[in-house]
Amino acid sequence: MRFKIRRFDGERSYWQEFDVPVKRGMTVLECLYYIKENLDSTLSFRASCRMGVCGSCAVRINGKPMLACETQAFKLKEPVKIEPLKNFNVIRDLVTDFEGFFKKHEIVKPYLIRKSEGEIRQTPEQLKRYYIYTLCVKCGACVSACPVAKNSLGPMPIVSAYRFNEDSRDEGKEERLKILSDHIWHCHFVAECSEVCPKNLNPAEVIQRLRLEVLKFNVRW
Amino acid sequence: MKGLGWLMQLLTGLALTFLVAYHFLITHIFGSLQLNEVVARFHELKAFYAVLLVVVTFHAFNGLSVIAEEIGRGRLAKAFYVVMAVVMAYGLLLLLSV
Amino acid sequence: MRLNTMAFYLHRITGVILAIYLCVHLCFLTTVKTGQYSSLIKVTLSRQFLPFDLMLFLIGIYHGVNGVRLIIHEFGFLYRHRKVLLYLTFAIVLTLWIAVAWEVMR
Numbered sequence: 245m246r247f248k249i250r251r252f253d254g255e256r257s258y259w260q261e262f263d264v265p266v267k268r269g270m271t272v273l274e275c276l277y278y279i280k281e282n283l284d285s286t287l288s289f290r291a292s293c294r295m296g297v298c299g300s301c302a303v304r305i306n307g308k309p310m311l312a313c314e315t316q317a318f319k320l321k322e323p324v325k326i327e328p329l330k331n332f333n334v335i336r337d338l339v340t341d342f343e344g345f346f347k348k349h350e351i352v353k354p355y356l357i358r359k360s361e362g363e364i365r366q367t368p369e370q371l372k373r374y375y376i377y378t379l380c381v382k383c384g385a386c387v388s389a390c391p392v393a394k395n396s397l398g399p400m401p402i403v404s405a406y407r408f409n410e411d412s413r414d415e416g417k418e419e420r421l422k423i424l425s426d427h428i429w430h431c432h433f434v435a436e437c438s439e440v441c442p443k444n445l446n447p448a449e450v451i452q453r454l455r456l457e458v459l460k461f462n463v464r465w
Numbered sequence: 466m467k468g469l470g471w472l473m474q475l476l477t478g479l480a481l482t483f484l485v486a487y488h489f490l491i492t493h494i495f496g497s498l499q500l501n502e503v504v505a506r507f508h509e510l511k512a513f514y515a516v517l518l519v520v521v522t523f524h525a526f527n528g529l530s531v532i533a534e535e536i537g538r539g540r541l542a543k544a545f546y547v548v549m550a551v552v553m554a555y556g557l558l559l560l561l562s563v
Numbered sequence: 564m565r566l567n568t569m570a571f572y573l574h575r576i577t578g579v580i581l582a583i584y585l586c587v588h589l590c591f592l593t594t595v596k597t598g599q600y601s602s603l604i605k606v607t608l609s610r611q612f613l614p615f616d617l618m619l620f621l622i623g624i625y626h627g628v629n630g631v632r633l634i635i636h637e638f639g640f641l642y643r644h645r646k647v648l649l650y651l652t653f654a655i656v657l658t659l660w661i662a663v664a665w666e667v668m669r
Contacts, residue, residue, distance in 0.1 A: 273652055304663070307565070310591050372562075391568060391571060391572075393534060393537055395537065396535075425467075425468060426467070429467045429468060429470070429471045430535065432574075432633070433570060433633050433637055434567050434568060434570075434571040435567050435636075435645060436567050438645075441565065445533050447641070448636075448645075449639075449642040452636060452637050452638075452639055452642070453639055455471075456638070456639055457638070458468060459468045459471075459472060462469075475633075475634050475637060475638070476650055477636060478630045478631075478633075479630075479631070479634055481627070482627045482630070482631055485623065485627065486627075487620070489663075493666075494666055494667075498604055498608060499604075500595065500600050500601050500604070503595060503600070504595060507595070521585060522585070525578075525581065525582040525585050526582070528578050528582065529578075529582055532575065532578075541595065552585075552586070552589065555589070556589055559589070559592065559593060559596065562596065563595055563596060
């Protein structure tokens with residue numbers, strides 16, 4: 245199959261084509277490894293677990309951000325265009341700078357805030373409320389798909405804030421709602437984030453629900 | 466404050482679908498654009514047009530303000546609120562003087 | 564997937580155009596007072612102006628119907644059916660536009 249990969253060497257940005265012998269069952273990540281091992285060893289990309297739980301290999305494939313390790317090569321239209329994630333600064337080839345991404349995440353205090361002491365108990369029902377949102381792998385696909393993510397928090401931190409707010413062990417809901425009062429209004433419900441999330445977390449829905457909560461919280465004061 | 470702006474944009478938007486639809490119907494379908502009819506409508510439906518003016522002006526310039534902020538022009542965004550007030554005042558004066 | 568982004572950009576562009584139209588419309592209405600209204604209305608009601616009017620209707624109807632879809636979702640409803648609502652939006656916009664164009668052209 246023909247692959248067209250967006251290369252960047254620090255100065256020049258250009259497309260490079262590769263012909264990869266693809267067998268049924270190969271993922272895009274395996275194709276990238278083939279290129280690196282056999283065709284051009286200067287190709288740079290991030291990857292780690294190869295099974296969709298680390299979030300490292302998110303790239304834009306034919307325009308849509310997805311995890312390279314979870315995408316079957318044969319299902320794609322040729323030539324397969326692979327580019328780095330949008331709304332991120334490119335360091336090299338397919339590797340983007342995630343510093344800003346993590347800094348924005350820190351803004352919402354993504355950790356358990358708890359002052360009570362003693363044993364923490366949680367029922368399975370309480371766990372169900374927020375469990376799927378713990379599955380976010382911070383891959384950045386949602387941020388890449390969002391047209392307003394450059395100047396705002398982006399979908400991922402808001403989903404993370406929701407995950408902690410709904411956690412029965414957490415006591416920092418008010419703090420986070422106050423923080424989100426400054427950042428949550430930029431969403432215009434384009435809902436691309438929900439289309440691309442590899443874990444099917446529906447960030448768009450979460451952001452709307454959280455926005456209404458923030459509104460109610462602000463009106464109370 | 467920003468949250469209120471967001472909420473108002475939604476509520477004015479919803480109101481506008483009805484207000485603008487009604488305005489369109491009485492202007493283009495169930496009425497004509499002849500000067501005498503237009504003036505008559507302004508006289509009879511002063512309250513409706515006043516409400517329509519305020520709501521649509523808020524929705525339009527608030528919307529433009531949000532876009533201005535997102536492209537990084539904070540001062541332009543604030544300026545739109547001033548323009549909003551001016552246009553509202555001008556429109557109301559115009560309506561009341563016809 | 565790209566349909567969502569397209570809908571968003573269209574909503575923005577139609578919004579800006581409608582905002583500009585609002586200002587133009589208010590200027591136009593000022594002529595009711597200053598007297599040039601009758602001569603101006605002859606121009607805007609002419610055959611040549613009809614395509615502009617029809618464009619305006621399409622822009623307004625799109626912004627309104629898509630806006631209602633956004634309002635429904637942003638208040639937290641019908642999220643599971645967002646794809647259906649998106650397609651429905653375009654269908655309704657087209658239908659309403661054809662109906663309006665038909666009525667106005669009579």
